[in-house]
Amino acid sequence: MPDLSVRIGSLTLKNPVLVASGTFGFGADYARLYDPSRLGGVVTKAITLEPRRGNPPPRLWETPCGLLNSIGLENPGVEAFLREELPRMRALGTAVVVNVWGETPEEYAELAQRLSVPGVDAIELNLSCPNVPGKGLIGSSPAGTARVVRLCRRATGLDLWAKLPPEGDVLAAARAAEGEGATAISAANTFRGLAIDIRTGRPVFANVTGGLSGPAIKPLALRLVYELSRAVRIPVIGIGGIAGWEDALEFIMAGAHAVQVGTGNFIDPLCAPKLVRGLEKFLAERGMESWEEVRGCAHRGGIPGAA
Numbered sequence: 001m002p003d004l005s006v007r008i009g010s011l012t013l014k015n016p017v018l019v020a021s022g023t024f025g026f027g028a029d030y031a032r033l034y035d036p037s038r039l040g041g042v043v044t045k046a047i048t049l050e051p052r053r054g055n056p057p058p059r060l061w062e063t064p065c066g067l068l069n070s071i072g073l074e075n076p077g078v079e080a081f082l083r084e085e086l087p088r089m090r091a092l093g094t095a096v097v098v099n100v101w102g103e104t105p106e107e108y109a110e111l112a113q114r115l116s117v118p119g120v121d122a123i124e125l126n127l128s129c130p131n132v133p134g135k136g137l138i139g140s141s142p143a144g145t146a147r148v149v150r151l152c153r154r155a156t157g158l159d160l161w162a163k164l165p166p167e168g169d170v171l172a173a174a175r176a177a178e179g180e181g182a183t184a185i186s187a188a189n190t191f192r193g194l195a196i197d198i199r200t201g202r203p204v205f206a207n208v209t210g211g212l213s214g215p216a217i218k219p220l221a222l223r224l225v226y227e228l229s230r231a232v233r234i235p236v237i238g239i240g241g242i243a244g245w246e247d248a249l250e251f252i253m254a255g256a257h258a259v260q261v262g263t264g265n266f267i268d269p270l271c272a273p274k275l276v277r278g279l280e281k282f283l284a285e286r287g288m289e290s291w292e293e294v295r296g297c298a299h300r301g302g303i304p305g306a307a
């Protein structure tokens with residue numbers, strides 16, 4: 001059997017497939033459908049210092065091959081997460097990555113410090129939520145990114161994954177995160193999009209724009225990951241439109257160490273475990289023992305010996 005494991009900073013994941021923030025809750029619903037221990041890891045919904053109710057409905061809007069969302073960071077807050085959700089998540093049998101969002105760099109650091117407890121394997125800094133009025137894209141600025149990562153680095157010994165928006169100076173922001181001690185770059189969050197209800201002539205979302213995800217964004221995210229994997233030395237985790245194992249493989253060939261499945265979980269709740277199986281079969285059928293030959297091969301002229 002091939003060794004599917006990947007190393008991200010100080011963590012060894014059993015395979016490179018995680019589920020993305022905001023699309024898997026805290027795992028309980030999906031645990032009724034399959035055993036989450038088959039995954040490389042689970043990333044939580046964004047956690048904030050205080051509970052948040054999120055944006056008014058509608059919050060989801062389907063587009064051809066994509067999904068616009070304007071959830072607005074609904075979550076129970078860090079205290080309730082630690083008390084009620086984390087103990088259940090520890091029983092999932094896979095790595096637990098907590099996604100956090102702060103209004104200021106200091107809030108991110110406080111969250112990182114409070115979440116530095118047994119059972120949390122890494123912290124993903126959501127530097128890019130596009131769905132909060134007047135707030136959001138701190139990660140599109142290298143200086144903003146640097147400040148958040150610097151303060152969090154001082155606040156916790158846990159691995160820090162900097163999750164960037166796909167817009168702005170992403171390569172410079174990624175280098176800034178690396179320079180301040182981030183252990184991985186998660187790329188990327190949703191693209192800002194818009195839908196207008198033609199009966200009323202008004203944007204469908206109260207917050208006007210929403211974040212576009214799903215297969216529609218895959219080529220855009222893939223291009224970004226290809227460039228990022230050259231721009232930084234720390235691992236890049238590919239996110240965007242992954243709905244099948246072939247998509248995941250493209251991201252790994254572009255240079256990603258791991259991938260996250262987001263909207264793919266809504267298309268098929270079994271998407272993530274199917275992806276693990278597909279990747280395993282791919283390596284086994286080609287007699288490859290690990291990811292080394294495949295990861296980043298698009299930068300090196302492809303799979304050695306492939307016609």
Ligand SMILES: Cc1cc2nc3c(=O)[nH]c(=O)nc-3n(C[C@H](O)[C@H](O)[C@H](O)COP(=O)(O)O)c2cc1C
Nearest residue numbers: 020021022046069126188189213214240241262263
């Ligand atoms: C309904 C929904 C909620 C999301 N909530 C979060 C969140 O809380 N924090 C975050 O960093 N990303 C959040 N995202 C972004 C996803 O984690 C992911 O980066 C994005 O959807 C692109 O991947 P995909 O095309 O596979 O969905 C959310 C996405 C969706 C669709």
